[in-house]
Structure formats: structure tokens, C-alpha cells
Amino acid sequence: MSEKSKLAVTICILLVIALLSYFVVGNVFTDPANFSKSIEYLEDKQGEIFSLTGTTLVVSVALGLIPGDATTPLADKVTDIGSYFLIALCAIFLEKYLLTLTGLAAFKFLIPAACVVFAFGAFLRNHSLKQFAIKLVLLGLIITAVVPTSIRVSQVIEKTSQVSIEDIENKKNQIISESFPDIPAEEITTEVENETKEGFSISGVIEYFSKLSEKASETVKSIGSGITENIQKAINNVQDYLHILMIMLATMIVTTCLVPLGVFWLFTWVSKALLGINIDLNVMSIRNRVQNIEHNTKIDDVTKLPASRD
Numbered sequence: 670m671s672e673k674s675k676l677a678v679t680i681c682i683l684l685v686i687a688l689l690s691y692f693v694v695g696n697v698f699t700d701p702a703n704f705s706k707s708i709e710y711l712e713d714k715q716g717e718i719f720s721l722t723g724t725t726l727v728v729s730v731a732l733g734l735i736p737g738d739a740t741t742p743l744a745d746k747v748t749d750i751g752s753y754f755l756i757a758l759c760a761i762f763l764e765k766y767l768l769t770l771t772g773l774a775a776f777k778f779l780i781p782a783a784c785v786v787f788a789f790g791a792f793l794r795n796h797s798l799k800q801f802a803i804k805l806v807l808l809g810l811i812i813t814a815v816v817p818t819s820i821r822v823s824q825v826i827e828k829t830s831q832v833s834i835e836d837i838e839n840k841k842n843q844i845i846s847e848s849f850p851d852i853p854a855e856e857i858t859t860e861v862e863n864e865t866k867e868g869f870s871i872s873g874v875i876e877y878f879s880k881l882s883e884k885a886s887e888t889v890k891s892i893g894s895g896i897t898e899n900i901q902k903a904i905n906n907v908q909d910y911l912h913i914l915m916i917m918l919a920t921m922i923v924t925t926c927l928v929p930l931g932v933f934w935l936f937t938w939v940s941k942a943l944l945g946i947n948i949d950l951n952v953m954s955i956r957n958r959v960q961n962i963e964h965n966t967k968i969d970d971v972t973k974l975p976a977s978r979d
Contacts, residue, residue, distance in 0.1 A: 680788045687784035690776045698772025698813060707820050711765050714925070717834050718758045721917065724841050725751030731844065732907060743907045750914055757918075760925035767816050775809030783809070811936040819932045823924035832916045840910045 670678075697703060725747050732744035783805035790798030 676791060679791050683784040683788045683791075687781040690780040690784070695773065695776035698776050699769050701769055704768045704817070707768060707817055708765060710820055710824070711761050714921075715758065715761050718754050718761070718921070720834060721837065721914075722751055722754055724837055725754075725914065728841055728844055728907070728910060743904065743911070746911060747907070747914070750911065750918060753918055754921065757921035757925045760929075764816050764820070764925070764929065767812075771812040771816065775813045779805050779809035807940040811933065811940060814936065815929060815933045818936075819929040822928050822932065826924055826928070827920065830916070830920050832913050832920075834917070836913055837910070837917060840906065840913055844906045844910060 701708060729744045729747045729751070732747065733741060783802040786798055786805065787802035790796070790802060
């Protein structure tokens with residue numbers, strides 16, 4: 670087969686790959702139904718963050734309404750930690766969008782463009798254009814695989830976590846039940862959930878806890894010397910709650926922010942390493958061939974020299 674025929678076949682193959690990437694593979698990777706398990710996992714994480722945010726608000730308001738100022742710094746600390754869950758929430762929303770957007774960018778833009786660039790490189794016999802096309806393909810594959818891979822890694826990390834959302838809920842109920850002993854924790858939780866169904870109202874939650882604090886104050890007055898003991902119990906419970914909450918926050922930040930960045934960096938490093946090895950091998954082979962040709966040429970020149978006369 671002649672060089673022109675090989676070039677024509679190569680261009681046709683690249684054209685077919687570009688069309689398949691755009692019209693077939695691209696539609697598969699941009700359909701959210703094909704990522705149902707990953708989206709379900711991210712929505713579960715999103716629900717956990719909403720629950721944790723509501724939990725921290727309930728605990729903070731409850732601590733602020735306990736008689737005295739001993740629990741006020743702890744209430745502020747709980748509020749501060751709860752606000753950091755917004756970072757994980759933003760990362761989860763970003764991952765949900767990137768699941769389909771990266772497939773769109775890779776298989777409808779980057780890979781077809783790489784086929785066109787590689788075809789021009791083959792036609793012009795330009796090795797740099799071919800390398801650039803290969804880099805475009807690698808970039809498309811990397812960004813497509815980052816989110817699904819990071820989700821799998823996050824699931825493995827979460828299995829090793831020592832705390833769960835149930836632990837935080839149980840500690841919250843314990844804090845509320847000991848801060849407001851006359852009211853069951855389930856009733857308080859139900860009241861807060863009712864507030865959130867019609868649109869979360871901080872003023873409504875505060876008003877409800879104000880009523881509870883009045884009942885709690887009457888109970889505390891009747892206890893007399895037990896005031897300090899009840900406040901100390903609340904402080905100890907909140908310290909445990911903060912410990913669990915910080916572990917959960919660290920897990921959330923790692924699984925939603927650091928793991929995707931780490932996976933992307935790892936894929937990029939591996940692709941650069943593989944591409945670099947290929948390039949170095951090609952350069953070394955070219956150098957060896959040139960040196961062999963020069964060496965053989967010198968030997969031929971020496972053998973062709975006329976014999977010296979005595």
C-alpha cells in the first residue's frame with residue numbers, strides 16, 4: 670500500500686472515531702441516567718449535609734437558651750463548625766454537574782478535535798501536532814474518569830470512618846433531653862422538622878426553644894443546687910458532640926474536595942509520565958539510528974580509501 674493510501678485510510682478512521690465520539694459515546698456520557706448510582710450517592714451526601722446543618726443549628730440555639738453564659742461559647746463554636754459544611758455542599762453540587770459536563774467536553778469536543786488535529790499532523794507529517802492530539806485525548810479521558818473514580822474512593826474512605834450521621838443525631842438528642850428534661854427530644858425534633866417543611870424559619874425555632882427554656886428554668890429553680898450539675902452535663906455532652914462533628918466535617922472535606930483533586934492530579938501525573946516515556950524512547954531511538962548511520966558511513970569511507978604506497 671502506498672503512502673497516500675495509508676494516509677487516506679488513517680484520515681477515514683479518524684473521521685469515523687470523531688463521529689462515533691460525538692454522536693454515540695458523547696450521548697451516553699451526557700445522559701444522567703447512566704450515572705444513577707453516582708448521582709444517588711451524591712444526593713445522599715447532600716441530604717446528610719442538610720441534616721447536619723439543621724442539627725448544628727438546633728444544638729446551637731438550645732445551648733444559647735440554657736440559663737447562664739457557660740454554654741454560649743460552645744454554641745458559637747457549634748455554629749462556626751456547621752457553617753463549614755457549606756464547602757462540602759458546594760463540592761457535591763459541583764460533582765453532580767461535572768458527571769455529565771465532563772463527558773460532554775471530552776467526547777463532543779476534545780476527542781473529535783484531537784482526531785482533526787491528528788489528521789492534519791498525519792497529512793503534514795508533523796510530529797508535534799500528533800503529540801498535541803494525543804494530549805487532548807488523554808485530557809478528555811482524565812476529566813471524564815475523575816468524578817466516578819473519586820466517588821468510588823470516597824465510598825471506601827467512608828467505610829473506614831468511625832462516626833456516622835446517626836451518632837451525631839443521637840448526641841444531639843442527648844444534649845436536648847438533658848438541657849430540657851421536661852420535654853422529650855423526639856417532640857423537639859418533630860417541631861423543628863415541621864418548621865423546615867414550610868421553609869426553614871430561625872425565628873420559629875428560637876421562639877419554640879424560648880418556650881422550652883421557660884419550662885426548663887422552672888424545673889431548674891425547683892432543683893436548686895442541681896443547676897451547676899445540669900450545665901456541666903450539657904458542657905460535657907457538647908464537647909463530645911463537637912468531637913464527633915469535627916470528625917464528620919473532616920471526612921466530608923476529604924471525600925468531597927481533596928479526593929477529587931488528588932485523583933485528578935494522579936491521573937495527570939500518570940499520563941504525563943507515560944507520554945514522557947514514549948517521547949524519550951522515540952528520541953533515543955532516533956539518536957541511536959543517526960549514530961549508527963554516521964558510524965557505518967565512517968567505516969565505508971575508510972574501506973574505500975586507496976592503499977598507501979611504500
